[in-house]
Amino acid sequence: MKVRMDLLNAAHDFTVIGGGPAGATTALCLARSGWSVALHLSNPPAQTPPGETLPPEINPVLRELGLFENFLGTEPLAAPGIVSAWGHGEALESDFIGNLHGTGWHVDRTRFDAMLVAEASAAGVELIRGNSWKPGGVAVGTIVDASGANGIRLAGSNGREVDDAMVAIVLRMELQGEGRLDLRTLIETTPGGWWYSSAVPGGTAVGMFFTSPEIYRDEGIVVGEQLAVAPLTNRRMAGAKLRGSQVVRASSSLRDRIVGENWVAVGDSASTYDPLSGRGIFKALRHARLAAAALDQHKRGRSGALEEYAESVRADFAHYRAQRHLHYAMEDRWPDAPFWRARRYPMPSAVVRPGPRVSA
Numbered sequence: 001m002k003v004r005m006d007l008l009n010a011a012h013d014f015t016v017i018g019g020g021p022a023g024a025t026t027a028l029c030l031a032r033s034g035w036s037v038a039l040h041l042s043n044p045p046a047q048t049p050p051g052e053t054l055p056p057e058i059n060p061v062l063r064e065l066g067l068f069e070n071f072l073g074t075e076p077l078a079a080p081g082i083v084s085a086w087g088h089g090e091a092l093e094s095d096f097i098g099n100l101h102g103t104g105w106h107v108d109r110t111r112f113d114a115m116l117v118a119e120a121s122a123a124g125v126e127l128i129r130g131n132s133w134k135p136g137g138v139a140v141g142t143i144v145d146a147s148g149a150n151g152i153r154l155a156g157s158n159g160r161e162v163d164d165a166m167v168a169i170v171l172r173m174e175l176q177g178e179g180r181l182d183l184r185t186l187i188e189t190t191p192g193g194w195w196y197s198s199a200v201p202g203g204t205a206v207g208m209f210f211t212s213p214e215i216y217r218d219e220g221i222v223v224g225e226q227l228a229v230a231p232l233t234n235r236r237m238a239g240a241k242l243r244g245s246q247v248v249r250a251s252s253s254l255r256d257r258i259v260g261e262n263w264v265a266v267g268d269s270a271s272t273y274d275p276l277s278g279r280g281i282f283k284a285l286r287h288a289r290l291a292a293a294a295l296d297q298h299k300r301g302r303s304g305a306l307e308e309y310a311e312s313v314r315a316d317f318a319h320y321r322a323q324r325h326l327h328y329a330m331e332d333r334w335p336d337a338p339f340w341r342a343r344r345y346p347m348p349s350a351v352v353r354p355g356p357r358v359s360a
């Protein structure tokens with residue numbers, strides 16, 4: 001009850017729900033524009049994987065937000081590039097050496113999110129901790145739904161267009177031997193799905209096997225069997241000490257409505273990207289800035305600002321989805337395997353498949 005009274009007294013312009021990258025950044029930008037903001041933080045979700053990788057394109061975004069130094073303070077690991085065995089058994093390497101924006105990063109999500117929330121607080125955002133906001137709960141001003149992939153059922157928003165739904169078996173590990181030293185992200189396909197593995201700050205690593213919920217539910221996944229058919233991942237994980245595991249959902253989806261009467265959806269609440277893209281957090285920050293700018297203009301009386309924001313989210317999703325389908329179409333070695341049969345998207349005839357050039 002105390003939280004509710006605090007809120008009622010606060011007379012905020014905005015109620016932001018969710019302290020992940022999208023919510024914290026939207027709240028930060030709104031507060032910097034002079035608005036009064038309450039940010040609701042629930043306890044950390046079980047869904048959040050231990051470590052994630054950010055693309056080099058995140059660097060200018062963090063600099064423009066004035067967050068780059070504090071980001072470095074979270075002690076991310078430089079991610080020099082990606083090794084991919086997708087569509088062939090060889091390792092194809094794309095390094096970030098020539099990237100205009102510099103290196104990518106492996107981040108500890110707990111630290112990364114805490115850094116963003118601390119910045120929002122320093123900008124004047126009121127933090128409402130340990131509060132899982134529910135529809136009908138106290139909300140002062142316009143609601144920003146940044147509650148993640150499930151979103152909150154708000155008036156006029158009934159569902160999502162699901163491009164794909166997968167599950168990920170997430171393994172937290174301590175790697176041994178050569179695997180410990182390799183900071184590149186490794187992606188490798190198997191007939192039943194695909195592996196992702198990367199370093200996590202603090203000396204650990206994460207391995208994730210992505211497959212379809214039907215395969216997971218009906219046939220089960222034996223991790224050892226999936227490793228046996230993924231030689232590069234198997235070699236990296238050889239002798240690893242398992243520190244924990246979980247199963248999480250990973251979808252590619254677009255919310256049916258991005259803005260409604262007195263609310264907007266930001267981040268995964270508006271659209272989710274396949275982790276293969278490695279762009280979920282970049283997208284969360286990009287859309288948070290667009291949403292905050294649109295909300296600022298809307299409050300100052302410019303009509304159409306919110307719909308323009310929604311259109312940007314939809315346009316980004318259309319572009320991402322085309323790229324995603326193209327990428328899945330490039331794995332054509334197992335056309336009859338259920339996982340790949342369900343993801344056999346048409347490939348434009350003009351596309352030339354790249355050949356392998358570097359071995360891991």
Ligand SMILES: Cc1cc2nc3c(=O)[nH]c(=O)nc-3n(C[C@H](O)[C@H](O)[C@H](O)COP(=O)(O)OP(=O)(O)OC[C@H]3O[C@@H](n4cnc5c(N)ncnc54)[C@H](O)[C@@H]3O)c2cc1C
Binds near residue numbers: 021022041051269281
């Ligand atoms: C297996 C997997 C691997 C991934 N790997 C990567 C990667 O390597 N790189 C990358 O960029 N992206 C990756 N992603 C995507 C990335 O995790 C998301 O895109 C990103 O977290 C979205 O940020 P967000 O702020 O929109 O949502 P979230 O990070 O989900 O934050 C939402 C927050 O809202 C809170 N919340 C929820 N409901 C309520 C409520 N009712 N009241 C108050 N608070 C609430 C939650 O506790 C959470 O803190 C991955 C996703 C998955 C599933």
